Amino acid sequence: MATAEEVSMEAPICLVEKRNEKLMVNQQALDVLISITKPVVVVTIIGKDHTGKSYLMNRLSGKNTVYSRDPIVQSQTKSIWMWCVDHPSEHDHVLVLLETKGLGHVEKADSKNDLWIFALAILLSSTFVYNTVNDWDLEQMHYVKEVTKLMEVNSFLNDDDEDNSYLQEYIHHFFPDLVWVMHKFTEKFHLLICPISPDECLENVLKFRTGKDINESKANLSRECIRRVFIKRKCFQFVLPAKRKIQLSYSDYIQESEMVPAFKHQADNFCSYIFSNAKPKRFIDNIMINGNRLGKLLEIYVNAISSRSDLLLNNTMLALAQTENSAAVHKATNHYIEQMVLKVNYPMDTLQDLEKLHTDCEKEAISIFQKHSFRNDRNKFWKELMKILENQKNDFILRNEEESTKYCQTKLENLSQTLRKAISQGTFSVPGGYKLYKEEREKMINNYHQEPRKGIKAEDVLQRYLQSLTMTEASILQTDQALTDQEKALEAERVKREAAEKEKKRLEQQQMEMQQKMEAQQRNYEVNTNQLKKKMEEDRIQILRKQEMILHHKLKEQERLMNERFCEEAEKMKRQMEHLQTKIKEIENKGSSWWSTVLQTVGIVLMVLLPGTGKLIGLGMMALGKWTSK
Structure with missing residues (x-):
């Protein structure tokens, strides 16, 4: 987790x-941004230059000593x-303040670059602050309509297309809350203020x-678009910051002591609203x-x-979903491996113990995947994760078997030293030697059984190991002259029966x-x-x-349209x-049909992952899924 000192600027x-006629990302700034692991509250301030944007940015950042023009306003490029x-109140969040430069300059007239800057400001924001002076300037807000075109969501805004429910579901994840800031800089402004x-x-x-009037028609299009894409709207009106006459461009430095109380109070209210109401930036599936x-x-x-x-909405979601879902699979897999390595104490005594640990760790891994994954192609990546976890589980089972085998072989090597030494010295090559041999062998076996934590291969x-002694046992038996032929035959039969029982047990x-x-x-x-x-x-x-x-x-829109007697628009809204x-x-x-899809998907996974009877279970789940969907 990044600390406050690491993200503070x-x-x-x-x-x-804009560089070489293209928009470019400053790598130094990007490095700062991608180092932040906390959720971000993104507040973008947009408007024409010299209208007080930098002051609002200073206040939100906590730098509120001087009300002045920022030197970077002189930048020769749109940026x-x-x-x-x-964040001043949410300590587990970071406040990311964005300010546009160079928009609306006559000498820098470039509507396409203005549109791109405007589009980025909207798409990156969780709260969008539109800063104006003296009047309700809809000039730049006409870009909202253009942004919807770039995002290919005009069908959602303008017609009754039945195939646009996918866009309707996601449109409000891309458009932020709107805060309109109005500065009163003229004595005639009271004529524009409603009571x-x-x-x-x-x-x-x-x-x-x-x-x-054609201009009024264009303004109506902007008004309609603003109402529809900015569901949450707020307005602040600022008085003159100081009693002395100033130009409209904030070009004079205004000290804190010169500011009128009403202006400072309004600035405090604006900051308080942003800190309390600006939400963390979220994306599809409500992911932070x-x-x-x-x-x-x-x-x-x-x-x-x-x-x-x-800017293609679907392509953007698919590109980010591909990256994030791959990262979610990686994060879930790493968590599973870390937890299994931490909890598995080789060798495990039973396969059930290992399976229980696997189930617990797999459940945690799936929760992590669901928390960090996007809905787009989630099943595809979920199946990939399940396959990876199944392979990882098999690796742990294999290693557990190897560790158990190694441990048991070492124990038997130590416990059988006395037996092997006696065999090599001919201790059992005497009358009654076979009985002595069996006693020594049973002693070794009993000591082996008393050893703890031998694992599943014990x-x-x-x-x-005992099978490796079969020829030695036969040799000892043959040399034991004390046994009668009948006793030898009986003993040989018992040896075979014991071997058969042991094989059956295995x-x-x-x-x-x-x-x-x-x-x-x-x-x-x-x-x-x-x-x-x-x-x-x-x-x-x-x-x-x-929905x-x-x-x-x-x-609400239909009611408003009816009240305003826009019957045709109201009828359209009704449809x-x-x-x-x-x-x-x-x-x-949709619940049952969704669940049938899950059953069929899981059935396919089982067919792929499970051997033998597991495949029959998968076939059964696929059949049940198809029957449920009917």
Whole structure:
């Protein structure tokens, strides 16, 4: 975990800039960003230069001594600057402040680069601060509409396409909360102020305007787009910062002592709202974004801009999901291996003990995978993880067998020294020697059985060792002249019977081990199936809640449109809500079909991973999944 000192910065640094007609990521700033492992709250301040953006950034960063123009405003390029500081109230979060430079300059007129900067500001933010002076400037906010085009989500915003539910579900993960900041810099500004709260005034500004003027029509498109993509909106209005007359551009240095109390109070309220309400940046599946993931997102977006001049929503999600799901598999696998290495004490006495440890560690690994993975291709990576864990388990079983074999062979080598010495010295080559031999051999076996923690190969190693003595035993028996021919025959038969019993015992042990493996695999299947079923149900409920929120938002929009007598728009909204209600009902009834998919998927995994009877279980689960989906 990165510490506060590692992520804190004394001054902002350029994160993205236009270089050689392309947007480029500053590697030094990217290194700072990707080193942050805590969740990040990303607040972006955008607007024309010389309008107080740097002051707001200074206040949010805790540097509020001087109200002045930042020297970096003189930058000769369009850019995004970054300032990472510790969050003042959420100590396990990092506040990432972004400020745009060079937008709206006449001498730097470049609408395409302005759009790219604007798009990056929106896509990277969890809270988007639009800073204006004197009037409700919708000029730059028309880029919101263009951003939706770049993200290929216009079907969601403008028509009744029944195939856009996927975009509807994810659109609000990409668009941040909106905070509109208005600075009152003219004496005539009171003519623009409504006798209502700033939030109500903002909503009035975003209402449709009647008239056939083409500029008004464009503004209406911007208003409509803003209302739909920025579900949460807040407005702050600032008075003049000082009593003395100043220019509109904040070009004078204003000391703290010169600021009027009302201005300082409004600045405090703005900062308090941001600190309390700006949420951590999240992505699909409600996954929290840390600095490392934010850096990856930034690189994906900038590469998309550089290569295709567009930002494809699906491609972005797929690219990040591929990276993050691969990392989730790696993280889950490492956790499994670390825990198994920590908990397995070689040699384990029974296969059941090892299987139990595997089940516990596998369950933790799956939880880690689900926590860090994205829904995109999750089943594909889940199957990959299960295959890896199964192979890792087999490696642990194999090593446990090897350690048990090695340990038992060493013990037998030490315990049989007296027996081997007596054989080499001819101690048993006398009348009654075979009986003496058996007594010495049984003594060695009893001592071996009393040795603790020999592992699952204890009996197998012993039997193989005793089989190696078969010819020696026969030789001792033949030389034992004290036994009669009949006694010799009986003894030989007993030896064969004993050998047969021992072989039978060894085979039964192998059969029991195989049965234990199959039982453990069945238990693991049940645990994993329950986990996956629970996660799929949680995903379904999350989607349902998101759809209901969108339906509630559209209901409010329809009511507003009816009140404003935009009947055609209201009827269009009604059709969208009816379609959305149908989608919600489909999601509510989707539980059984989702579970049948899980059964069939798990059945396929079992067919791949399990031997013998396990394949029959997999076939059964696939058949049950197909029957459930009917």
